[in-house]
Amino acid sequence: MSKVAVVTGASQGIGAATVAAYRKLGWNVVATSRTIKPSDDPGVLAVPGDIADPAVAARVISAGLAEFGRIDTLVNNAGxxxxxxxxxxxxxxxxxxxxxxxRGFVAITQPAVAAMLEQGGGHVVTISTTLVDHANSNLPSVLASLTKGGLNAATKSLAIEYAGRKVRFNVVSPGIIRTSMHPAETHEFLAALHPVGHMGDVSDITDAILYLENASFVTGEVLHVDGGQSAGH
Structure with a gap:
């Protein structure tokens, strides 16, 4: 039976690329976002809805189990x-x-982990932000740090809680990634915020997610993919 990944915030940017990356591995994917459209690909089940609504989150997991029979990985990308x-x-x-x-993180991760425990293991990857570790006076965003910093801490806590039951929890903490969210005229300014002198690409994040997918000895890790931002400037 093919493995199954659930990806939130899956209609564009990092989420859409993550769906494509898991499909390339031969996995089936449950893709959810508020604006997701039905897929022509029989290996992709699109479930529209707002992940902040616990009923939607529960429906995403139950629909995935009904369609594909298992949940192996949850990628909490919506933010x-x-x-x-x-x-x-x-x-x-x-x-x-x-x-x-x-609330969206808790609401979808709870039923996903319950399904993983029943089948004997699984993996949860959460997308955070390097601003948690590298505050920037040019980008005041305390509520991102408050929430995503909480998810970093929760990931470590859950990694230890479930370490003996074969469910791993990790975080990918991006710098600024070149997506449609950032207009082209801002790219030069945003590139300069990174010690390496350029923004990241979506593929940098999907590569990190797939590394963690295959890294069976890694749990509780916050993997910075941020052009050196978290190290200093």
Whole structure:
């Protein structure tokens, strides 16, 4: 039976590339986002919905089990990023960011891990941000650090909780990646924020995810893919 990956935030950017990367390995994929369209590929099950809604998160996992019979890996890629000075964040901003980044993580990871335990193991990879470790005065974004820093800590906690039961938990912590989220006119400024002098590509992140997929001795790791940002500047 083919292995099965669940990818959140799967309609574009890193999420869409992650779906393609797992399909290339021959895995089946459950792809979810608010705007996901049905796929012509029988190996991809698209489940639309807002991951911040626990009912949607539960439905994603149950639909994957019904369609493919197992869940081997969950890639928690969905995230909301709003950069603002601290005093300008609104209650709505807070609810939106914590809803997706925290409640969404818990709501989908719980049933995914339950399925993994039943089948004897699995893997959870969460996409974070290097801003957690490398705050930048040009990019005030405390709610990203608050939520994604929490996910980094939760990953270590869960890695130890489940280490004896063959479920691994890891994080990929990107720098700024060249996606449609960043207009071309911002690229020169964003490139200069990295010690290596350029932005990352989506393939840098999918390569890191697939490394962790195959690294059976690695759990509780926060893997920085950030052009050296977390090391200094």
């Amino acid at each position: 909301v990023f709003i950069a603002k000075p601290f005093t300008e964040y609104t209650a709505e901003d807070f609810d939106q960011i914590t809803g997706v980044n925290l």
